[in-house]
Amino acid sequence: MSDLTQSAPRSGLSLGLREAARGALPVAVVVGVLLAVWLAAVAPMNFRLALDQATRGGADVMPATPQEQGETGLIRLMLDNPGVLSAAYRFERPRLPRPQDVLIEMRDNTVGLARGCEWTGWGEGRESWTGLSDGCMRVLTNRRSLIFHAWQTLAPTLVGFAIGTGLGILLAIGIVHNRTMDLGVMPWAIASQTIPILAIAPMVIVVLNAVGVQGLLPKSLISSYLSFFPVVVGMVKGLRSPGAMELDLMRTYSASGLQVFAKLRLPASLPYLFTSLKIGIAAALVGTIVAELPTGARFGLGARLLTGSYYGQTVQIWAALFTAAISAALLVWIIGFVEKRTLSRMGLVR
Amino acid sequence: MNGIMETITARPLVPALAASAVVAGALLDWRLGLLLVLWLLPWGVNTVLAASGKRAAYLAVPVVFGVTLLVLWQVAVRLYGVNQVILPAPTDIWWALLEAPAILWADFVQTVVKGAISGYVIGAALAIGTAIAVDRSQFLQRGLLPVGNFIAALPIVGTAPILVMWFGFGWQSKAAVVVVMVFFPILVNAVAGLKATEAMQRDLMHTYAASYWQGLFKLRLPAALPFIFNGLKVCTTLALIGAIVAEFFGSPIVGMGFRIKTSFGTLELAMVWAEIAVAAVAGSGLYGLVALAERRLTFWHPSQQRKR
Numbered sequence: 001m002s003d004l005t006q007s008a009p010r011s012g013l014s015l016g017l018r019e020a021a022r023g024a025l026p027v028a029v030v031v032g033v034l035l036a037v038w039l040a041a042v043a044p045m046n047f048r049l050a051l052d053q054a055t056r057g058g059a060d061v062m063p064a065t066p067q068e069q070g071e072t073g074l075i076r077l078m079l080d081n082p083g084v085l086s087a088a089y090r091f092e093r094p095r096l097p098r099p100q101d102v103l104i105e106m107r108d109n110t111v112g113l114a115r116g117c118e119w120t121g122w123g124e125g126r127e128s129w130t131g132l133s134d135g136c137m138r139v140l141t142n143r144r145s146l147i148f149h150a151w152q153t154l155a156p157t158l159v160g161f162a163i164g165t166g167l168g169i170l171l172a173i174g175i176v177h178n179r180t181m182d183l184g185v186m187p188w189a190i191a192s193q194t195i196p197i198l199a200i201a202p203m204v205i206v207v208l209n210a211v212g213v214q215g216l217l218p219k220s221l222i223s224s225y226l227s228f229f230p231v232v233v234g235m236v237k238g239l240r241s242p243g244a245m246e247l248d249l250m251r252t253y254s255a256s257g258l259q260v261f262a263k264l265r266l267p268a269s270l271p272y273l274f275t276s277l278k279i280g281i282a283a284a285l286v287g288t289i290v291a292e293l294p295t296g297a298r299f300g301l302g303a304r305l306l307t308g309s310y311y312g313q314t315v316q317i318w319a320a321l322f323t324a325a326i327s328a329a330l331l332v333w334i335i336g337f338v339e340k341r342t343l344s345r346m347g348l349v350r
Numbered sequence: 351m352n353g354i355m356e357t358i359t360a361r362p363l364v365p366a367l368a369a370s371a372v373v374a375g376a377l378l379d380w381r382l383g384l385l386l387v388l389w390l391l392p393w394g395v396n397t398v399l400a401a402s403g404k405r406a407a408y409l410a411v412p413v414v415f416g417v418t419l420l421v422l423w424q425v426a427v428r429l430y431g432v433n434q435v436i437l438p439a440p441t442d443i444w445w446a447l448l449e450a451p452a453i454l455w456a457d458f459v460q461t462v463v464k465g466a467i468s469g470y471v472i473g474a475a476l477a478i479g480t481a482i483a484v485d486r487s488q489f490l491q492r493g494l495l496p497v498g499n500f501i502a503a504l505p506i507v508g509t510a511p512i513l514v515m516w517f518g519f520g521w522q523s524k525a526a527v528v529v530v531m532v533f534f535p536i537l538v539n540a541v542a543g544l545k546a547t548e549a550m551q552r553d554l555m556h557t558y559a560a561s562y563w564q565g566l567f568k569l570r571l572p573a574a575l576p577f578i579f580n581g582l583k584v585c586t587t588l589a590l591i592g593a594i595v596a597e598f599f600g601s602p603i604v605g606m607g608f609r610i611k612t613s614f615g616t617l618e619l620a621m622v623w624a625e626i627a628v629a630a631v632a633g634s635g636l637y638g639l640v641a642l643a644e645r646r647l648t649f650w651h652p653s654q655q656r657k658r
Contacts, residue, residue, distance in 0.1 A: 026490065026492040027492075027493050029493050030493035030494050030497050034497075179400045179401065180400045183396070183400045183412065184396050184412055184414070184415035186412075187412040188415065193587065194630075195587070195629065195633050196590035196629050196633050197626075198591045198595070199591055199595055199606075199607065200610060206614070210436070278503070282503045282505075286505040289507070290507060293595070302508075306511070309512075312515075314515070321508045325504045328504050329503070329504070
């Protein structure tokens, strides 16, 4: 969609706005339809639970006993007991919460945690290094805060992503310049992507914890592994992208191997690198979240998912899921932004 | 033999460096010296093989490299007496594989066949169906593509606890997770693929007075296949990951995720690694099947022809 808005002619603001609307409207409609389907699904998903509660509460429901209710079809039940419908929407621990419930949960666990926001200044009597009062910092530091948990997940993701990307670029350079590595390592690099290694991420964490590697590093190891191979494959493709013509030109300049690398191959590989980086960072985040799942991690979005699943706190699961989604979108967006700036400065806008 | 001598005489420094590295390693610790020999010797063989430029080298070099890694793994674990819990030797894993084929097979059927493959097929069919359905509407396409792209980048595997809650502990919930995971990557690729025909080709179908369905089946769907297969190939691994991870949230007492979790709890690490080996073979096998189907169905595409 951004392409559409970009290609909008600069003559006349109204035209540009119309173009933007042309791009935004379909997205809004699709998102709206998805939300509507979600909202409509809440009633049938929670209806039996709500009906059960109503029966036990002594309400007048159509098949009076739970046994008969179990034998009756869901649609029949819903038609016969329209009064219970609203209860299905306000259910305490729903199988499917309403979208707004998830939003409220997210608000309560972020900005809703603040207890009085004051500017204490950086000098005497300050309560934290930011100069904001402790009540305000609760938004970031409270154990319930989704921002706190998101950061617990994002920090290892970023460290691992940096390691994986660095190593991946190095290996790609090796593969491009060394024929033995090309023939020997590259097939394994490609084959290793078909192995569902993510599934054992939790075990890797526990093993590393057992041998004394703790804190950020075990989780980063998983995310670095996951971001490593996309970068290798993309970077090899990119470093090889200069054609025979361009390489010949460098030869006529009598450029050294290092010069060919620095002035031709590396710049040419950047578009490929950015594409891989976007895949890599998304994979790295998934890796960290999965790594947090069954390891008894106390903090992090994966831990929130797991505790939510243990205690049947569906709203908590959805809130963690949405926070993860927002984090992923943010990371990909940042890389996309850097990509756009870099490539346009290099004159390589796609 | 001639080739080897040429390679060595061309760069006399490299073998000398390698030899001195081995000596230095051996002086520090004889085990390190041995490992260095085991690493550098096959590497030298590979260098010679790669420089020979023969066709056989394309097969031999990766095989030698893979075997080298396995040997190094085995020797290092034995020499340094690495604890089983941290890393079992390849032979231990092999014995675990041979010891419990019945369990591994039951787990394979439960997780891969019932969970991953059924979910993969349903998800792919739904995605391609949806792509064809929205293909007629420019409006829906422009809305669905960015949303689909967005969702494809999300950590969808996180929906596993919710879906396990909805569909129970059986394989159905695993299939559901897989459906959700593979749907969007395939959908995005299929929508892009259905747009891949050129105006000229569509005009030709028009001059043949082809109906919508004829145009779809004879032109646009075949033209979309390379794109669709791209999505299908990416999703083979996703399907296995989804099925295994979903089992961490609840499963019957069979399945690869269940086995990994419980074997880990009782510290039978060789069993965990045996399951990982099965998962690796299953993942590569699924990918290979889809790649084979791609080669059969899109033989006309340039990317397939160059490989021959």
